[in-house]
Amino acid sequence: MSVRDRLAEISAIGRDNVRGGYSRHLLDPAEVALRSWFRSSAEALGLSVELDGNGNLWAWWGESRRGAVATGSHLDSVPGGGAFDGPLGVVSALEAVAILKAEGWRPARPIAVCAFAEEEGSRFGMPCLGSRLMVGEIAPEDALARVDRGGVTLEEAWRQAGLEISAIGPDPDRLAGIDMFLELHVEQGLDLEDRGLPLAVGSAIMSHGRWRLSIVGEGNHAGTTPMHGRRDPVVAVSSAALAVREIALERPAARGTVGRISVTPNGTNVIASRVDAWLDIRAHSDSEVRAQLDATIALIQKRVAAEGCALQVHEESFSPLVLFDEPLTARIAGLLGGVPAIPTGAGHDAGVLSAYVPSAMIFVRNPTGVSHAPEEAAREEDCEAGAQGLAAVLRNLTGEASR
Numbered sequence: 031m032s033v034r035d036r037l038a039e040i041s042a043i044g045r046d047n048v049r050g051g052y053s054r055h056l057l058d059p060a061e062v063a064l065r066s067w068f069r070s071s072a073e074a075l076g077l078s079v080e081l082d083g084n085g086n087l088w089a090w091w092g093e094s095r096r097g098a099v100a101t102g103s104h105l106d107s108v109p110g111g112g113a114f115d116g117p118l119g120v121v122s123a124l125e126a127v128a129i130l131k132a133e134g135w136r137p138a139r140p141i142a143v144c145a146f147a148e149e150e151g152s153r154f155g156m157p158c159l160g161s162r163l164m165v166g167e168i169a170p171e172d173a174l175a176r177v178d179r180g181g182v183t184l185e186e187a188w189r190q191a192g193l194e195i196s197a198i199g200p201d202p203d204r205l206a207g208i209d210m211f212l213e214l215h216v217e218q219g220l221d222l223e224d225r226g227l228p229l230a231v232g233s234a235i236m237s238h239g240r241w242r243l244s245i246v247g248e249g250n251h252a253g254t255t256p257m258h259g260r261r262d263p264v265v266a267v268s269s270a271a272l273a274v275r276e277i278a279l280e281r282p283a284a285r286g287t288v289g290r291i292s293v294t295p296n297g298t299n300v301i302a303s304r305v306d307a308w309l310d311i312r313a314h315s316d317s318e319v320r321a322q323l324d325a326t327i328a329l330i331q332k333r334v335a336a337e338g339c340a341l342q343v344h345e346e347s348f349s350p351l352v353l354f355d356e357p358l359t360a361r362i363a364g365l366l367g368g369v370p371a372i373p374t375g376a377g378h379d380a381g382v383l384s385a386y387v388p389s390a391m392i393f394v395r396n397p398t399g400v401s402h403a404p405e406e407a408a409r410e411e412d413c414e415a416g417a418q419g420l421a422a423v424l425r426n427l428t429g430e431a432s433r
């Protein structure tokens with residue numbers, strides 16, 4: 031097979047007919063279909079597949095569960111996301127195993143291909159949910175109480191999928207069995223396109239976090255309520271979104287986004303009573319993110335108060351700055367022919383794992399530079415080069431077993 035063939039196998043799963051691209055969210059029918067595709071693809075390669083207590087899938091090459099080199103990514107997407115963010119890393123890991131098996135390679139240590147649950151946090155709001163649960167960064171009870179857009183708790187979703195509630199939580203034994211983690215990922219910018227190179231390694235992930243802003247005003251009639259004296263949370267959230275941009279623009283390389291808004295009750299002839307908006311802030315250090323957040327909230331608070339509304343801020347997640355393991359990253363860059371190391375503004379499970387095991391990333395050139403949107407792209411030859419590169423890295427990191 032090839033990366034292209036493997037991506038083709040899942041190309042019809044979870045298409046978003048409104049936005050275009052894909053909407054594949056934790057334990058929805060599309061994501062469940064991807065899970066069974068993962069299982070059969072891995073089993074066809076002779077790997078043994080297991081589901082851990084946190085919804086992450088592991089496909090093992092080798093009997094031992096110690097000293098493993100793990101590689102993979104995620105199968106879920108943002109709403110209306112592209113074909114590559116997540117699946118490319120999983121597909122490339124499977125293809126790299128296929129390449130090594132075809133040449134008769136016998137790894138001296140186990141290789142695990144993994145697919146982490148809810149990396150995007152699109153259903154329950156916590157990015158890298160599966161890897162964070164595994165390493166113990168979120169308490170199981172906090173995860174279980176999270177609610178999706180339809181009011182379904184993670185606990186209910188878990189039960190409906192027939193998963194074991196008591197199995198959720200830290201998995202130190204599994205973590206202790208992993209010596210290194212590698213995540214291949216589509217690049218989410220134009221750096222490689224500009225450099226004319228197909229591959230790079232990751233050097234760092236920007237610090238970032240998500241906050242829910244709840245703005246409460248006064249619901250009333252659109253026709254009978256005079257314009258003066260209204261307390262309209264839609265007006266307040268509009269000025270809040272402008273504040274997010276104004277503050278981010280004042281700070282070098284900072285990012286500030288409101289990508290999701292929910293209006294209650296959302297009627298054309300109704301002044302809304304409440305708006306929830308989700309704020310995403312990213313910067314080059316944890317303290318810069320905190321300072322940007324403080325400045326942003328102070329300005330929003332002023333504008334919300336000027337509209338006569340009340341503001342509540344709730345932190346949904348925080349992801350500290352990640353600097354990938356330098357020796358491992360340099361070794362991989364060398365194995366790929368001396369490719370550059372580039373930073374990214376996107377979060378990844380490799381970022382979570384990097385605090386516990388040496389972790390590294392390989393980026394594959396994206397000719398549009400777009401991601402989290404249907405226009406996300408990767409050329410076929412670059413994807414194949416990525417899988418070949420990953421195979422070469424796995425060959426080197428695992429070493430050949432003596433015959």
Ligand code: GLV
Pocket residue numbers: 149150157375376377378
């Ligand atoms: C995940 O892709 C993120 O960076 O939000």
Ligand code: MN
Pocket residue numbers: 108115150376402
């Ligand atoms: Mn993503």
Ligand code: MN
Pocket residue numbers: 104115116149215377378
């Ligand atoms: Mn991703």
